[in-house]
Amino acid sequence: xxxxxxxxxxxxxxxxxxxxxxMGQGVKVNEMLNIGGYFSTEFESNRSSDSVALEDIAxxxxxxxxxxxxxLVELESAGFYRKNLSDDSxxxxxxxxxxxxxxxxxxxxxxxxxxxxxxxxxxxxNREPINVLRDTTSNPLYSMLLFPRFLTGIDINGFIPKVDxxxxxxxxxxNNDLDENYINIPNTHFFGFALEKEISxxxxxxxxxxxxxxxxxxxxxxxxxxxxxxxxxxxxxAEGLVAKSRYSNTRDEYAFSAYMQGMYRYTQKHAVIGRYExxxxxxxxxxxxxxxxxxxxxxxxxxxxxxxxxxxxxxxENRALISFSVxx
Numbered sequence: 001x002x003x004x005x006x007x008x009x010x011x012x013x014x015x016x017x018x019x020x021x022x023m024g025q026g027v028k029v030n031e032m033l034n035i036g037g038y039f040s041t042e043f044e045s046n047r048s049s050d051s052v053a054l055e056d057i058a059x060x061x062x063x064x065x066x067x068x069x070x071x072l073v074e075l076e077s078a079g080f081y082r083k084n085l086s087d088d089s090x091x092x093x094x095x096x097x098x099x100x101x102x103x104x105x106x107x108x109x110x111x112x113x114x115x116x117x118x119x120x121x122x123x124x125x126n127r128e129p130i131n132v133l134r135d136t137t138s139n140p141l142y143s144m145l146l147f148p149r150f151l152t153g154i155d156i157n158g159f160i161p162k163v164d165x166x167x168x169x170x171x172x173x174x175n176n177d178l179d180e181n182y183i184n185i186p187n188t189h190f191f192g193f194a195l196e197k198e199i200s201x202x203x204x205x206x207x208x209x210x211x212x213x214x215x216x217x218x219x220x221x222x223x224x225x226x227x228x229x230x231x232x233x234x235x236x237x238a239e240g241l242v243a244k245s246r247y248s249n250t251r252d253e254y255a256f257s258a259y260m261q262g263m264y265r266y267t268q269k270h271a272v273i274g275r276y277e278x279x280x281x282x283x284x285x286x287x288x289x290x291x292x293x294x295x296x297x298x299x300x301x302x303x304x305x306x307x308x309x310x311x312x313x314x315x316x317e318n319r320a321l322i323s324f325s326v327x328x
Contacts, residue, residue, distance in 0.1 A: 024302025024327045032063040040131040040325035047316050053082035055323070056131060058099065068107065074100040076182075097182035099129070099150070114155040117178040120148055121155055121169040121194050122208045123226040123239045132304045132325035135235075135263055135271070136294045141279045142257035146243050147222055148185040148212055152178040165198040169208075189213040202231045220245040235263040245283055255281040263296075271296045273308070289313040302327035 021027055026036020040056040058076035065071060076099040083090040102116030119127050125143045128134055143149070153173030160166045173190040180186045192210030199205065208224045222243040229236040240258030247253060259277035266272070273294040280287040294308030307322045 034062050036060050038132055038327040043322040046319040049084050049086040051082055051084045054080045071103045098179040110158040110161050112158050117152045120151050132327045135273050136308050137306050137321045137323040140259040140277050146241055148187055148190050150183050151190050167196045169194040186215045187212050204228050218245050233265055237261045253283040269298050
């Protein structure tokens with residue numbers, strides 16, 4: 001709590017000398033320093049309990065140190081406070097972790113270098129970690145369980161010369177994560193390659209491949225594909241991934257997951273969402289079919305109120321989610 005009060009006081013003090021504030025863009029002190037953040041609250045109801053939570057609180061700082069060099073720092077506390085309404089118990093984790101801490105060296109359209117802890121450049125969903133900017137409160141299992149969401153290393157990226165609209169990412173990590181308590185799959189080895197093609201203003205697609213070694217020392221490899229169509233009224237997202245894990249010289253285990261999501265924006269502020277997801281991991285013997293139906297209301301783009309219900313093929317996992325989140 002002291003950290004939050006200090007952060008809010010710092011933002012207020014800096015805002016006295018900053019440019020006029022714009023919602024969702026933080027406080028611009030100067031070209032070298034912008035300060036902002038976000039929070040998200042959540043209500044969840046399932047067969048076993050109902051709960052309310054202040055789920056995420058984060059502070060973000062970013063800016064340009066030089067025309068060729070910029071940076072971003074994001075400190076986040078997930079699971080800040082949760083109260084179980086069914087038995088009146090509660091839990092909290094007020095520790096702030098390093099979600100992102102990286103620099104960008106902008107060399108040209110063909111070669112840029114991002115170094116530090118960053119989002120793994122895989123697909124569409126994984127590259128949007130902030131609740132308020134997503135279309136549903138929940139994440140597809142595909143994006144949470146089958147590859148590391150972050151890497152602490154280097155991503156060389158840019159547009160391929162003489163190939164119209166194709167961007168590449170060549171990334172790697174050969175060390176511990178910057179904050180091993182804040183990553184879905186801790187690892188010391190993560191290398192991969194990704195391509196994304198902008199086919200038109202409304203259509204894009206991409207692929208990625210990766211190889212990583214979790215702390216369990218089980219080596220995993222994956223190939224992923226993604227597709228996106230967006231004409232400002234309708235949006236269709238589809239992503240799928242196949243992973244192979246080698247437990248010994250003779251035994252391989254496979255996992256497959258894919259989802260397709262459609263969203264219809266019937267006004268600029270209101271949208272309805274439907275998503276079907278299939279998940280099958282032979283390593284853990286977990287298989288599920290998930291249908292998510294949701295609604296999104298954005299009075300302003302940096303403010304989001306979302307509600308959804310998930311139907312699972314395992315009935316005891318059905319749940320309802322409501323979230324309110326703000327990017328400031």
